[in-house]
Amino acid sequence: MPDTLLEVHQLKKVYETASGPVEAIGDISFDMRQGELVCIVGPSGCGKTTLLKCIAGLLKPTAGTIRLADRPVTGPPESMALVFQEYGRSLYPWLTVRGNVELPLRHQKMDAAQRSRLVDDALEAVGLEHAGRSYPWQLSGGMQQRVAIARAVAYHPEVLIMDEPFAAVDAQTRADLEDLVRALHIERGMSILFVTHDIDESVYLGERVIVLSTSPTWVQDDIAIDLAPERDQITTRALPRFTELRTHVYEQIQRAKRGEAVRPQA
Amino acid sequence: MSTPADTMKSGPRGRSRGTRTVIAVLYAVAVPVVLIVAWLIWAGVSPQIFFPSPIAIAEAFVNTWLGPSLTNDVIPSLARLGVAIVLAITIGIAAGTVIGLTPWLRELLEPVLEFFRAIPPPVLIPVFTLLMGITTSMKLAVIVAGAFWPVLLNTIDGVRSTDSVMTETAQSFRLTRAERLRYLVLPSAAPRIMTGVRQTLSIALIMMVISEMFNTSSGLGYRIVYFQRNYLIAEMWSGIVLLGLVGVFLAAVFTFVERRVLRWYHGIKETERA
Numbered sequence: 001m002p003d004t005l006l007e008v009h010q011l012k013k014v015y016e017t018a019s020g021p022v023e024a025i026g027d028i029s030f031d032m033r034q035g036e037l038v039c040i041v042g043p044s045g046c047g048k049t050t051l052l053k054c055i056a057g058l059l060k061p062t063a064g065t066i067r068l069a070d071r072p073v074t075g076p077p078e079s080m081a082l083v084f085q086e087y088g089r090s091l092y093p094w095l096t097v098r099g100n101v102e103l104p105l106r107h108q109k110m111d112a113a114q115r116s117r118l119v120d121d122a123l124e125a126v127g128l129e130h131a132g133r134s135y136p137w138q139l140s141g142g143m144q145q146r147v148a149i150a151r152a153v154a155y156h157p158e159v160l161i162m163d164e165p166f167a168a169v170d171a172q173t174r175a176d177l178e179d180l181v182r183a184l185h186i187e188r189g190m191s192i193l194f195v196t197h198d199i200d201e202s203v204y205l206g207e208r209v210i211v212l213s214t215s216p217t218w219v220q221d222d223i224a225i226d227l228a229p230e231r232d233q234i235t236t237r238a239l240p241r242f243t244e245l246r247t248h249v250y251e252q253i254q255r256a257k258r259g260e261a262v263r264p265q266a
Numbered sequence: 267m268s269t270p271a272d273t274m275k276s277g278p279r280g281r282s283r284g285t286r287t288v289i290a291v292l293y294a295v296a297v298p299v300v301l302i303v304a305w306l307i308w309a310g311v312s313p314q315i316f317f318p319s320p321i322a323i324a325e326a327f328v329n330t331w332l333g334p335s336l337t338n339d340v341i342p343s344l345a346r347l348g349v350a351i352v353l354a355i356t357i358g359i360a361a362g363t364v365i366g367l368t369p370w371l372r373e374l375l376e377p378v379l380e381f382f383r384a385i386p387p388p389v390l391i392p393v394f395t396l397l398m399g400i401t402t403s404m405k406l407a408v409i410v411a412g413a414f415w416p417v418l419l420n421t422i423d424g425v426r427s428t429d430s431v432m433t434e435t436a437q438s439f440r441l442t443r444a445e446r447l448r449y450l451v452l453p454s455a456a457p458r459i460m461t462g463v464r465q466t467l468s469i470a471l472i473m474m475v476i477s478e479m480f481n482t483s484s485g486l487g488y489r490i491v492y493f494q495r496n497y498l499i500a501e502m503w504s505g506i507v508l509l510g511l512v513g514v515f516l517a518a519v520f521t522f523v524e525r526r527v528l529r530w531y532h533g534i535k536e537t538e539r540a
Contacts, residue, residue: 078440080438082435082439089429089432090435092449103445104439106445107442137530
């Protein structure tokens with residue numbers, strides 16, 4: 001496979017709890033290429049967040065390896081940015097919007113002008129160039145999530161990881177933010193790994209949709225989304241192909257919930 | 267956030283804001299004025315030797331505290347108080363941060379800290395007098411040792427309860443240790459720390475007075491005891507008034523600083539209420 005960016009190989013995560021070990025992730029393997037937008041979708045409680053935390057180097061997997069740009073992930077990698085679902089708890093309320101976006105750049109070797117340019121550029125990319133001096137809590141939920149995205153954009157990561165970022169915003173805002181993610185991917189060529197529980201969202205956004213099984217999790221299906229790269233909330237979602245793909249993903253999730261899928265032999 | 271309706275209000279009806287301020291001031295001073303007037307009348311009707319009239323106390327205040335006593339007693343006392351408060355807050359935050367961020371140290375020290383905290387601070391005076399003699403450092407040590415507990419314990423609690431998502435954010439963006447302290451741990455603990463500072467201020471004032479009541483020959487606490495022993499009743503009361511004013515001044519400075527440090531915190535509170 002050319003230009004493999006992220007490589008997850010036979011990942012396994014077992015939590016030790018008081019009532020014995022709980023296997024959250026059974027065996028997950030997948031690759032992601034440079035410049036791809038991959039959606040991960042699965043039934044609720046299937047260990048999506050656990051998977052992301054392992055990829056982000058925040059959790060130590062029980063077994064298996066993760067490689068980012070050919071380097072093994074053992075702690076939070078340098079070239080990865082995260083956008084969390086809980087935007088209210090991921091932005092720092094004592095810093096302005098600008099301060100939040102700038103924070104991860106502070107220890108990087110660059111002069112103040114360059115840093116300032118990166119922040120301006122990122123705020124512009126998410127349409128918040130006017131809000132730099134506001135505090136996050138003065139903004140709506142959707143705008144706060146834009147700030148979190150701007151922080152990730154300014155960081156110039158090799159891969160952007162988003163953990164159900166739009167689960168807590170209303171439908172209107174959600175559509176706008178989805179288009180923002182598509183725009184960042186198309187215009188800036190960002191590689192994005194997008195986790196969601198929303199089937200429509202995964203098909204609309206992704207070039208590939210990886211369907212996870214219920215816990216202990218493995219990859220149940222890996223579907224190429226052969227829709228045109230230029231997507232539109234109204235026309236794309238009305239395409240027969242969109243409906244087909246959505247139905248396919250939906251059926252896979254239903255199978256996953258019923259536990260019908262067969263676990264791959266490692 | 268201000269809406270067009272808000273800005274309209276302060277436009278044509280701009281006077282209403284001034285009127286509101288006047289009313290607020292009237293509310294604030296009404297009870298003190300009534301109390302002082304009642305006291306005046308009472309002192310006129312039936313003079314009491316231990317409760318001189320407010321006028322006598324005001325005279326005593328000017329004669330006592332604005333004379334040589336200003337440089338001999340008031341300024342040294344307040345200087346000690348100021349230095350001790352700065353030391354107590356600094357030590358409290360520094361030690362609290364280290365203990366709060368080091369789980370094994372916290373578990374090791376927690377029972378001991380609870381014990382020392384439970385000791386009434388004034389009993390430290392005989393101990394420190396034995397150890398350090400009757401010196402300025404002894405007085406400083408007594409104030410600091412009595413007053414730094416609230417900041418210390420609140421900092422420990424505040425520092426250890428940093429939000430998990432905020433911490434993961436800092437980890438994933440690989441913030442350095444110093445950056446995490448400066449931009450995450452301390453700001454997020456600031457509301458708790460300020461709660462501790464407020465208590466520290468009032469304990470420090472109490473400790474300052476008490477530390478000057480034993481074995482000394484200067485200071486506000488000494489003066490008040492001296493006046494009482496010599497039946498200078500109005501002077502004694504004027505000292506108590508002075509201490510009350512110092513307390514009010516400390517509270518005002520605290521509110522001023524707190525409003526600035528915790529602007530975001532009060533902002534969130536207001537947004538949630540709206």
